[in-house]
Amino acid sequence: MSNFTPKIFTTMREGYDFNLFKTDSLAGLTVAIVALPLSMALAIASGASPDKGLITAVIAGFLISFFGGSRVQVGGPTGAFVVVVFNVIAQHGYDGLLIATFMAGLILIAAGAFKIGRLIKFIPHPVVTGFTAGIAVIIASSQVKDFLGLSLDNVPADFLPKWQAYFGAMTSVHLATLLVGLGALAVIVVLRKFAPKLPGFLIALVLAAVVVALLKLPVDTIGTRFPDMPTSIPMPSLPDVSWARIGELLPSAFTIAFLAGIEALLSAVVADGMTGTRHRSNQELIGQGVANLGSVMFGGLPATGAIARTATNIKAGAKTPVAGMMHALFILAFVLFGSSLMAYVPMAALAAILFVVAWGMGEIDRFIALLRMPNSDRAVLLLTFGLTILVDLTVAIGVGVTLASLLFMARMSETVQLENGNSLGHDGDYDVDDLTQRDDLPKGVEVFRINGPVFFGVAGELLDAMRKIGRTPKVIILRMRLVPMLDASGVTMIEEFIEQARLSGAKIILSGVQPQPQKMLARIGLSDDQPGIYFETDYAAALQLAEQLTSITVH
Numbered sequence: 001m002s003n004f005t006p007k008i009f010t011t012m013r014e015g016y017d018f019n020l021f022k023t024d025s026l027a028g029l030t031v032a033i034v035a036l037p038l039s040m041a042l043a044i045a046s047g048a049s050p051d052k053g054l055i056t057a058v059i060a061g062f063l064i065s066f067f068g069g070s071r072v073q074v075g076g077p078t079g080a081f082v083v084v085v086f087n088v089i090a091q092h093g094y095d096g097l098l099i100a101t102f103m104a105g106l107i108l109i110a111a112g113a114f115k116i117g118r119l120i121k122f123i124p125h126p127v128v129t130g131f132t133a134g135i136a137v138i139i140a141s142s143q144v145k146d147f148l149g150l151s152l153d154n155v156p157a158d159f160l161p162k163w164q165a166y167f168g169a170m171t172s173v174h175l176a177t178l179l180v181g182l183g184a185l186a187v188i189v190v191l192r193k194f195a196p197k198l199p200g201f202l203i204a205l206v207l208a209a210v211v212v213a214l215l216k217l218p219v220d221t222i223g224t225r226f227p228d229m230p231t232s233i234p235m236p237s238l239p240d241v242s243w244a245r246i247g248e249l250l251p252s253a254f255t256i257a258f259l260a261g262i263e264a265l266l267s268a269v270v271a272d273g274m275t276g277t278r279h280r281s282n283q284e285l286i287g288q289g290v291a292n293l294g295s296v297m298f299g300g301l302p303a304t305g306a307i308a309r310t311a312t313n314i315k316a317g318a319k320t321p322v323a324g325m326m327h328a329l330f331i332l333a334f335v336l337f338g339s340s341l342m343a344y345v346p347m348a349a350l351a352a353i354l355f356v357v358a359w360g361m362g363e364i365d366r367f368i369a370l371l372r373m374p375n376s377d378r379a380v381l382l383l384t385f386g387l388t389i390l391v392d393l394t395v396a397i398g399v400g401v402t403l404a405s406l407l408f409m410a411r412m413s414e415t416v417q418l419e420n421g422n423s424l425g426h427d428g429d430y431d432v433d434d435l436t437q438r439d440d441l442p443k444g445v446e447v448f449r450i451n452g453p454v455f456f457g458v459a460g461e462l463l464d465a466m467r468k469i470g471r472t473p474k475v476i477i478l479r480m481r482l483v484p485m486l487d488a489s490g491v492t493m494i495e496e497f498i499e500q501a502r503l504s505g506a507k508i509i510l511s512g513v514q515p516q517p518q519k520m521l522a523r524i525g526l527s528d529d530q531p532g533i534y535f536e537t538d539y540a541a542a543l544q545l546a547e548q549l550t551s552i553t554v555h
Contacts, residue, residue: 134388
């Protein structure tokens with residue numbers, strides 16, 4: 001059960017004192033200062049009001065740290081959800097988002113309980129990089145109107161029509177808005193370069209708000225965009241759920257769960273590398289699921305572990321999950337006592353923050369590095385990237401993972417060798433009987449050796465080899481010492497091969513079968529009990545049996 005114990009309990013058992021609490025509290029305050037403007041900006045980019053982002057940071061941020069499987073993970077709304085959340089709200093309303101997020105929470109808890117955490121780690125990097133870069137482009141594109149102050153009543157949701165609308169409205173650029181956005185962007189970039197420890201996002205927001213208020217600039221602010229925004233945490237409640245809504249929102253729920261799971265585990269891996277600790281992947285998924293359920297009850301957005309905020313937490317000295325919990329409590333204090341100040345924040349400044357976030361999400365260096373990889377990896381990257389931008393994130397992930405899996409299996413099939421002796425190399429990788437397996441082969445006996453896992457990608461090759469023999473020998477030795485694994489297709493292929501050989505009058509000897517293939521063959525009834533089928537421990541014994549079966553003495 002240790003794999004399902006939240007890290008908070010582990011750290012408390014190790015001993016927790018006031019000095020650790022002070023260190024964690026300071027780290028939590030540092031992360032809260034970073035998360036505060038980011039949570040508002042991400043909520044607005046997602047098509048929600050800024051208070052939804054703050055609620056998510058408070059509720060989900062606290063629960064992720066309390067129930068999660070990482071010592072220093074910090075959670076909340078992230079850029080990965082922006083596209084999905086925006087589309088769900090546009091198609092199904094905010095209530096639909098709450099239902100989808102609630103189902104995603106249950107899916108994450110189930111994934112953790114069934115120990116699927118380790119499987120998410122096998123999502124190929126070209127797929128992850130492709131859809132992350134695509135999301136970054138979409139986030140940046142969604143902020144062009146607010147950054148330039150364009151006069152557009154309705155901005156199209158799709159990428160290409162959106163940019164067509166932008167270009168059509170370029171004559172309406174609002175100079176004051178553009179200057180505020182450029183100023184905020186310059187402050188963030190300069191501080192990151194020359195004073196990276198300072199909270200650049202918050203400083204940029206405060207300066208932009210002060211300039212706009214003092215000069216009375218006619219620019220759009222949170223107050224003008226969201227005049228009726230609540231300034232407190234609502235009472236908990238559950239969304240109204242019906243079977244019809246569950247059916248229509250289930251695909252979105254799976255997408256939210258997938259994104260939450262993969263980003264949380266990637267963030268936890270990054271944290272492990274920075275701290276030398278080890279997270280519990282399945283408990284982390286359960287924690288993410290509980291956090292999303294909690295966020296829904298208070299009307300919040302989907303949440304997951306945030307890599308940038310987690311790294312900030314570590315650099316600020318965080319030692320335990322208490323730091324992440326304190327980050328949530330500090331944001332709660334702002335919501336309760338200072339949220340009225342949000343009304344003065346210019347939308348252009350929030351757009352500048354999201355431009356910086358999108359640039360970080362894009363991982364330009366990694367994207368360029370993957371473009372130098374083989375054509376298959378490059379194709380997966382570009383296809384996932386393009387589909388994310390032009391079609392749909394769900395489609396992009398599905399197609400990207402499927403294509404990557406097919407290409408991987410194609411490469412794997414190329415490594416599996418079916419040899420009859422003439423093709424064996426002399427590179428030291430084989431035993432002596434491997435290199436001489438045909439030297440004293442009795443008349444009427446044929447031998448094949450399979451080297452590598454036999455799965456459905458290579459299942460037909462043995463049958464093809466059988467057909468190429470032309471005449472059927474009296475005995476066929478099938479050497480399987482170098483076959484570590486058989487899947488259902490591989491077992492079926494061997495069964496068909498044996499059946500074809502038996503129908504032609506040949507006997508089959510399987511030599512050196514390893515435990516996993518042996519178990520798989522036994523499941524379909526292939527054993528010594530069947531006539532014409534024999535199992536031997538090694539090739540020498542198989543050759544001796546073949547001599548007996550053909551009544552030929554080798555000289």
